[in-house]
Amino acid sequence: MELKTLLxxxxxxxxxxxxxxIAAERARExxxxxxxxxxxxxxxxxxAHSIFAPLGARIIAVSIxxxxxxxxxxxxxEEKKALQEMGVIVHTGIHALGDGVGAxxxxxxxxxxxxxxxRDTLYRFCQGMKVAVxxxxxxxxxxxxxxxxxxxxxxxxxxxxxxxxxxxxxYPRTFHTLEIRExxxxxxxx
Numbered sequence: 001m002e003l004k005t006l007l008x009x010x011x012x013x014x015x016x017x018x019x020x021x022i023a024a025e026r027a028r029e030x031x032x033x034x035x036x037x038x039x040x041x042x043x044x045x046x047x048a049h050s051i052f053a054p055l056g057a058r059i060i061a062v063s064i065x066x067x068x069x070x071x072x073x074x075x076x077x078e079e080k081k082a083l084q085e086m087g088v089i090v091h092t093g094i095h096a097l098g099d100g101v102g103a104x105x106x107x108x109x110x111x112x113x114x115x116x117x118x119r120d121t122l123y124r125f126c127q128g129m130k131v132a133v134x135x136x137x138x139x140x141x142x143x144x145x146x147x148x149x150x151x152x153x154x155x156x157x158x159x160x161x162x163x164x165x166x167x168x169x170x171y172p173r174t175f176h177t178l179e180i181r182e183x184x185x186x187x188x189x190x
Contacts, residue, residue: 004022005182005184005186006018006186008162008187008188010189011158012156012157012158012160012162013156013159015162015187016044016047016160017047019162019163020051020154021051022164022185023035023152023164023184024052024055026182026184027052030166032166033056033057033149034060034145034146035152035153036132036135036136036139037059037060037135037153037154037161038061038062038128038131038154038161039062040064040075040159041075042079042080043159044061044156044160045061045088046088048061048161049083049086049087049088059087060088060089060090060139061089062135062138063075063091063092065092065094065099074092075092091144093141095138096141097116097133097137098113098116100113100115102114119134123190125183126186126190127155127157127190128155128156128157128163128187129183131155131156131163132154132155132164132167133167133178135153136153136167136170136178137169137171137172137175139151140169140171145169150167151169152164162187163185163187164185166182166184168181
């Protein structure tokens with residue numbers, strides 16, 4: 001099998017449209033009808049909806065948890081409502097790969113929680129890889145995915161999207177069954 005993969009020179013939101021288009025092309029080829037997209041304020045989710053909805057795909061926007069509200073990274077109620085009115089499912093939950101109770105103990109006492117080790121390993125690919133995998137885990141745990149079907153996960157470096165993968169989903173508690181089957185796009189230099 002030959003697979004087209006976009007390898008961006010650098011990460012960032014300037015890669016968003018190209019990332020979404022290659023992901024949509026692969027969704028069409030594989031008949032994937034569930035798409036998970038990281039979206040802090042809704043712009044990436046809105047663009048994903050405009051590209052994937054005509055394919056009959058269900059778009060699930062995963063937003064950053066409210067523990068990061070002080071940083072200005074969380075989705076407002078108005079942004080969430082606008083997405084939901086478009087038909088986008090919006091999920092906000094605790095990060096599957098860190099920022100939970102284990103991270104609090106690591107910060108206070110040192111050491112690393114298993115989630116943090118997995119997170120740091122995925123960062124070796126790029127920030128978007130970590131976020132894409134994390135969003136799949138979070139959407140699965142919220143009951144938003146058909147676990148018998150593949151999913152396309154889209155995330156990025158900071159804002160926008162520069163990473164897209166095809167996955168066999170898993171729950172956080174069944175993490176060892178998660179499979180990253182294809183890398184469709186990622187930055188060469190994160």
